Amino acid sequence: LKACACKKDMKGLKVLVTAGPTQEAVDPVRFLTNHSSGRMGYSIAKACMLRGADVTLVTGPTRLTAPIAVNVIPVISARDMFEAVTSHSPDMDIIIKAAAVADYRPAKVSEEKVKKSDDNASLVLERTDDILRYLGEHKRPGQFLCGFSMETEHMLENSKKKLEKKHLDMIAANNLKVPGAGFETSTNVITIITPDSVRELELMSKEDAAFCLLDEILARRSRAK
Numbered sequence: 076l077k078a079c080a081c082k083k084d085m086k087g088l089k090v091l092v093t094a095g096p097t098q099e100a101v102d103p104v105r106f107l108t109n110h111s112s113g114r115m116g117y118s119i120a121k122a123c124m125l126r127g128a129d130v131t132l133v134t135g136p137t138r139l140t141a142p143i144a145v146n147v148i149p150v151i152s153a154r155d156m157f158e159a160v161t162s163h164s165p166d167m168d169i170i171i172k173a174a175a176v177a178d179y180r181p182a183k184v185s186e187e188k189v190k191k192s193d194d195n196a197s198l199v200l201e202r203t204d205d206i207l208r209y210l211g212e213h214k215r216p217g218q219f220l221c222g223f224s225m226e227t228e229h230m231l232e233n234s235k236k237k238l239e240k241k242h243l244d245m246i247a248a249n250n251l252k253v254p255g256a257g258f259e260t261s262t263n264v265i266t267i268i269t270p271d272s273v274r275e276l277e278l279m280s281k282e283d284a285a286f287c288l289l290d291e292i293l294a295r296r297s298r299a300k
């Protein structure tokens with residue numbers, strides 16, 4: 076009920092949110108992935124919808140039910156996510172990249188199931204495209220780009236580097252080692268970093284963290300006008 080009563084301060088804004096992990100195929104029965112649950116991204120998509128935005132959610136495979144009244148585009152791999160995101164991005168006012176995109180994929184996907192042998196096995200990996208970096212390099216004037224950063228050490232320093240390298244307006248950093256933060260939890264502890272500010276939010280639900288993040292984004296956008 077509290078959510079329904081929230082102010083519609085995102086009316087008329089087109090927002091693209093990405094969420095969840097990607098899966099990178101090894102063979103027809105195996106893939107590489109990570110522990111992302113998708114909860115942070117889904118909470119952001121829902122909060123944008125409740126605040127009146129026109130929301131597109133590009134999501135990797137998760138166990139979550141997508142929020143109503145959101146345009147959901149399901150994808151599997153980093154390559155699929157790149158295609159889906161870049162085909163919709165030119166239209167968007169705000170892009171929030173909460174997805175945990177694989178950095179590497181198997182260089183060759185075996186058409187048949189790989190059989191075990193008595194020897195050690197190894198997998199040759201190749202880099203995926205950095206979707207966020209591409210978006211930063213192709214950002215149109217007035218478009219707001221917010222990334223996420225997952226670290227286990229040197230969170231501030233590493234996240235600031237990502238903000239700069241990817242030409243972002245904001246990055247929401249979280250340290251996996253802080254209690255209550257991370258992939259599988261319903262809470263998070265995020266630090267909101269912009270080129271000239273750092274604000275650490277307290278431990279809160281991912282739903283509340285989503286609302287706070289949007290408050291910060293809207294405040295920044297109106298200041299930039």
Ligand code: CTP
Binds near residue numbers: 222223
């Ligand atoms: N990201 C992306 N495409 C990739 C990898 C990451 O769009 N191929 C985005 C994520 O969605 C996130 C941001 O980049 O918003 C940061 O992701 P993160 O994994 O924390 O950082 P990386 O830049 O990938 O660096 P590293 O994993 O080495 O820390």
Ligand code: CA
Binds near residue numbers: 176177178
């Ligand atoms: Ca990464």
